Amino acid sequence: MSMIAPGTLAPDFTLPRDGGGTVTLSALRPKPVVLYFYPKDDTSGCTRQAIGFTEAADQFEAAGAVVLGVSKDSAARHDKFVAKHGLKVALLSDEDSDVCERYGVWTEKSMYGKTYMGIERTTVLIGADGTVLRVWNKVKVPGHVEEVLEAVRAL
Numbered sequence: 001m002s003m004i005a006p007g008t009l010a011p012d013f014t015l016p017r018d019g020g021g022t023v024t025l026s027a028l029r030p031k032p033v034v035l036y037f038y039p040k041d042d043t044s045g046c047t048r049q050a051i052g053f054t055e056a057a058d059q060f061e062a063a064g065a066v067v068l069g070v071s072k073d074s075a076a077r078h079d080k081f082v083a084k085h086g087l088k089v090a091l092l093s094d095e096d097s098d099v100c101e102r103y104g105v106w107t108e109k110s111m112y113g114k115t116y117m118g119i120e121r122t123t124v125l126i127g128a129d130g131t132v133l134r135v136w137n138k139v140k141v142p143g144h145v146e147e148v149l150e151a152v153r154a155l
Contacts, residue, residue, distance in 0.1 A: 003104035003122070003137055010035075010126045011102040015070070015092040018078035023068060023092055030128040032065045032155055034148055036139075037105045037122045041073045041081035041091075045121070045141050050087050052145035057088040065152045070094050071119060105137075125151055 004010070010033075014024040025033065036053065038046045053060075053067050060067050069091045073081070078091040092099075100106035105122045108115055121139040125148065126132055134151055136144065 004102075004124060004132055004135060006132050006134055008132050010124065010130050010132050011099070012130075013099045013102075015094055015099060016075040017093070018075055018082045018087075018091045020075070023090060025126070026130060028066050029130055032063075032128055032133075032152060033126040034060065034065055034067045034152065035070060035103075035124045035126060036067070036148075037070045037100060037103065037119050037124075039119045039121065040071060041077050042084065046071070047081075047085060049121070049139075049141045049144065050081070050089065050091075051085055052141065054086070054088045056145050056149055059149055060152060063149070063152045063155075066090075068092055070099060072097060072100070123148055127155070 012026045014022050017023050038049055040046055050069060067089045069089055072095055074095060075093045078093060094100050097106045100119055105120050107120045109118045123136040123139055124132055125134040
């Protein structure tokens with residue numbers, strides 16, 4: 001499936017989250033949502049990204065936005081990741097890849113000549129009405145949180 005495009009309605013979902021319970025995307029309206037997809041808890045890039053969003057959590061909240069991280073890790077694994085790094089952003093578990101596939105971030109990747117399926121680090125900014133406003137794909141962690149925060153503040 002192709003990557004989700006700006007101007008389309010963000011596919012709704014309900015996923016389990018760290019700390020118990022679930023999050024339903026449409027229930028967050030009319031707040032803008034920063035939905036960031038990342039490959040795996042407790043790996044170097046993913047940890048830096050989660051800490052970056054945590055450090056800016058108050059600024060995203062002041063701008064009226066909700067930040068959600070999504071990976072295939074279980075909610076129990078998310079709990080350990082959150083506790084280990086003091087994370088303040090909700091982490092959602094998409095163990096069956098359904099949401100990742102609908103957003104087009106479950107892709108074929110390659111490392112050391114071997115191909116495999118995995119999450120392409122992607123951030124989706126969803127507007128108050130549920131429309132995709134912006135997509136950052138193949139995200140590089142340095143400077144990314146600041147760029148997303150600037151986009152949220154410009155809404």
